[in-house]
Amino acid sequence: MTTTPTVDVHAHVLLPEVEALVAGLPGLAEAKALDARRNGPAALAVSGPMVRERIPRLTDVSVRLAAMDAQGVDVQLVSPSPSHYHHWTGEGTSEKVYRLANEATAAHCSTAPDRLKGLGLAPLHHPGQAVEALRHALDQGLLGVEISSHAPGRELSDPAYEPFWTCAEEAGAIVFLHPFGCTLDERLDQWYLSNTVGQPTENAVALSHLIFSGVLDRHPGLKVIAAHGGGYLPTHIGRSDHAWSARSDAGADCAHPPSSYLRRLYFDSLVHDPHVLRELVRAAGADRVLLGSDYPFDMGTEDPVGALRAARLPEPDFHAVRGGNAAALLFEE
Known part of the structure; x- marks a missing residue:
């Protein structure tokens, strides 16, 4: 059991090529202004230096591998920084962004293919491009x-998005759900609430849309990994179940109680509380939770295995979350 590799499914790469591509384009300044309003000046004053200090860890493979060694992580599933979504771009630029992001992430991972596996980007703001973006990533x-x-x-x-879900299901592709920004906007512009409250809220809303709309009924084979432990949803799923059973509008479009769909999704372990992690494992099942660190950002953990150990899971569950589940998902034939 302990010979299973330790796999971190939530780790990021920064792609300067993408930012160079969009620099100066109409719409970028407005998008940055929205981001500034959502986060607030105090958060920006901290986040800028934090990211700059971490650029070597975000871009240099040798630095990444050394950090993985220090953490006891054998394999990372590397995804682009969510700052690269650029949902303001037109179709032409959007295609250039996802192609460049896919190619640059693949190049980064190719320098250590046994230890680094990668994910690309799919442009949700142009649904018609999502399928070709996924196919390009797989290529x-x-x-x-x-x-x-x-x-x-x-x-x-x-x-x-139905063609995208169909393509992802048929290809057996991983879809990593990771929010960027929160539509509560200036309500969260102090004390970094934009992240601490905003990210779990966005996760819960997005997963609820997948569940209540019937997407997971229509595509039972989807491999969706939700970042940040799925946000607030797994620990408050009882309210969703109650609405589904008590109200005709809530239960109109999904066939089963919402809690049952947690066992069709995957969740990373990044919840920052051992008691919450235990509850996530209880709600979703030990076979649906995967180790996640949010490497190398400050809202992640420097010791993902230690954080997992603190939950005091039964030993088989610990090893499943540490790497067994992810190994089966990432390396299955």
């Missing part, structure tokens, strides 16, 4: 794509 040797919790004017329940 680069990546295992799937990272997506946000929504795009402007569209939720994950939008019928326009």
Whole structure:
């Protein structure tokens, strides 16, 4: 059991090529202004230096591998920084962004292919491009794509994404659900609430759209990994179950109680509380939780295995989350 590799499914790469591509384009300044309003000046004053200090860890493979060794991590599933979504871009630029992101991530991982597996990007703001973006990512040797919790004017329940879900299911591709920004906007612009409250909220809303709309009924083979332990949803799923059973509108479009769908999803372990992690394992099942660190950002953990050990799971469950589940997902034939 202990010979199973330790696999971290939540780790990021920064792609300067993508930022160079969009630099100076119409729409970028407005997008940055929105991001500034959502986060607030105090958060930006901390986040800028934090990211700059971590650029070697985000871009240099040798630094990444040394950090993995120090953490006891054998394999990382590397996804682009969510700052690369650029949901403001037109179709032409959007295609250039996802192609460059896919190719650059694949190149980064190719320098240590036994230890680094990668995900590309799918542009939710142009649903018609999502399928070709996923296929392009797979053509680069990546295992799937990272997506946000929504795009402007569209939720994950939008019928326009049906071809994408179909393609991901048929290809056996991984879809990593990782929010960027929160539509609560200036309500969260102090004390870094934009992240501490915003990210778990976005996760819960996005997953609820997948569940209540019937996406997971129509595509039972989807391999969706939710970052940040799925946010607030797994620990508050009883309220969803109650609504599903008590109200005709809540239960109109999904066939089963919402809690049952947790066992069709995957969740990373990054919840920052051993008691919450134990509850996540109870709610979703020990076979649906995967080790995650959010490497190398400050809202992650420097010791993902230690954080997992603190939950005091039964030893078989500990090893399943540490790497067994992810190894089966990433390396299955």
